[in-house]
Amino acid sequence: MVEDTRGPADGSRRRDAGATREAILISAVEAFTRAGYDGAGVREVAGNAGVTAMLVNRYFGSKEQLFAEAVDRSFAPRTVVGDDPDALSEQTAKAVARRTAPYADDLDPFLLMLRSAANPRAAEIIRAGIERHVGGHLTGLLSGTDAEARAELLLSLIAGVWLMRKVVATPALAGMDEESLAVRLRELMRMLVDPPPDGAGP
Amino acid sequence: MVEDTRGPADGSRRRDAGATREAILISAVEAFTRAGYDGAGVREVAGNAGVTAMLVNRYFGSKEQLFAEAVDRSFAPRTVVGDDPDALSEQTAKAVARRTAPYADDLDPFLLMLRSAANPRAAEIIRAGIERHVGGHLTGLLSGTDAEARAELLLSLIAGVWLMRKVVATPALAGMDEESLAVRLRELMRMLVDPPPDGAGP
DNA sequence: CCACCATGTCTACGAGTGTAGACTCATGTC
DNA sequence: GACATGAGTCTACACTCGTAGACATGGTGG
Structure with a gap:
């Protein structure tokens, strides 16, 4: 049967x-x-x-x-960006490196976004979902000037790495070991998280 | 008629x-x-x-x-990353900021990639196209350790910004002025281009 | 025990997809 | 001036898509 x-x-x-x-x-x-x-x-x-x-x-x-409901469900749990502002760079870099490793194929909101954004309707739904779930939360963790823009730049960096490593599967990035990638990402993220470079006063 | x-x-x-x-x-x-x-x-x-x-x-x-031929045609001209290794960060950051501005809607290879990568066949063709046209060229411009991986990380950063600013249209990033974005991007790109942090000898 | 309503299925439609084969017609050469 | 060749079109097929309406069925309150 x-x-x-x-x-x-x-x-x-x-x-x-x-x-x-x-x-x-x-x-x-x-x-x-x-x-x-x-x-x-x-x-x-x-x-x-x-x-x-x-x-x-x-x-x-x-x-x-x-x-729309699937986007909500996928974006609701915060599995990539943590809650601790001090360890944000460290934890996020590690999480991205680990969850984009070749063996890992979880159900990531970033994969859902990258594979659905081609459709304009879907892109609009995703934009709303990001704003509702991760965008505001991440902006709240950052201090200094241009917090919202820096938060979205952080998301851009994550999404870009996810795209090249898992979707397009560029060879060097797809084969990079987690530790080296985490180190590079942490440095890049520190630049967006820790010091708000700010325009020097005149 | x-x-x-x-x-x-x-x-x-x-x-x-x-x-x-x-x-x-x-x-x-x-x-x-x-x-x-x-x-x-x-x-x-x-x-x-x-x-x-x-x-x-x-x-x-x-x-x-x-x-496949369209990908070749779109990726062949180097419109985003320049040819001068010294001014790479500066020029690339400016180019990305300018070409992702709201008014500009040119025919960018990054847009083609972002909107086509959902299909596995298309993703494989894109991967080959990147490796053939931009990947090797960009790797050659970088010196130091892990040049290929750093080149692909640079592409990841560019692609991520393109995605969030033009495709998903996240509000803060989509509305960011070119100058501020170029400044942020240049600093991030410098970290990937200029100093190869390298592992300190034991 | 029976009827009722929510739960779930079946058939079908109209539109759109990539592609294959047969066909028409203009153009250049003898 | 007739004809072969290549440029371009027409019709059609097999398929998938999202979705609408009618129909079947099972659990439960009277």
Whole structure:
């Protein structure tokens, strides 16, 4: 009886709206992270959740709204940037180096962003998600002038490394060991975090 | 007589294989830069070149091969990173700040990359294109240890800023004035270009 | 015990995709 | 002036996409 390919073993979860909705959302995060907004289909998301495509639209309204909730779910936990302002450079650099290592393929919000930003609708949703979850939080951790811009530059650096190391897979960066990368990144991040260079007064 | 929408006014270029091929390639660079590999269709590329979709495949074999040639064409001219090793940080920082300004919407290879990297086939083609055109050139400009990795980190920084400022359009970075951004970027790039920190001898 | 409503599925549509084969027509040479 | 060759087009196929409406079904309150 191999009738059902994936999902909850065809008998565990039946007629449980909350659990089904959750399963769809989790499947959506996984699919959007792996293939991006345009590359992931509603049928694929539904299939990996053990339901039909129509149920996705019944619960989430449309693919776009499903993506919006998936972005929220993916960006909500702070897995990359920590909470301690003093150790921000150190911890973030280590986290980026570790989570972009070749063996690690977690479900990172950065991967979801990089693979979905090509679509303008998706890009707008991502922008809103960043502003709501990470942008404000990160800006609050920084002190000095241009905190918001420096926070977004920090995100730019992280996203760029993620892109080149994991998505495009440029050889030297993809093969770089975690320690060396963490050292380089920490120095770069220190420049954005610690000393606000500021314009010298006249 | 508004029978033909775009292209060479329906009478200028007729039965000129070379010119037609060139027109298709230019149209492809524009379309792939604006919408990415998945977002741009062969019919759209053909239409903007004033021909039919089939001619594209007749000249380029397939959409994938067309994309490969478009990547080559887009990455060949060195418009962002200069040729002078001494002024590399200064010139590159200024170029990035200027070409990611809100008013500027040129046909940048970085935009093409960012909007196409979601597709794995396209990502592989882009990786090859970077290695062939910019990677080696940039590595040659750097001296010291880990030149290749530092070159790719430089590209990561550029790509990240391009992504956040132009594609995702994060507010603070999108609205940042060119001068301030150039200053920040120059300092960050100096750290990757000028002094190879190197491991201190034991 | 039965009816009801939420939960989930089936069929289908219209549009769009990349691409293959057959076709038309202009152009240059004998 | 007829004809071969190459430039370009037309029609069509097999497929996927997101989504709408009608239908089936299971758990639960009366």
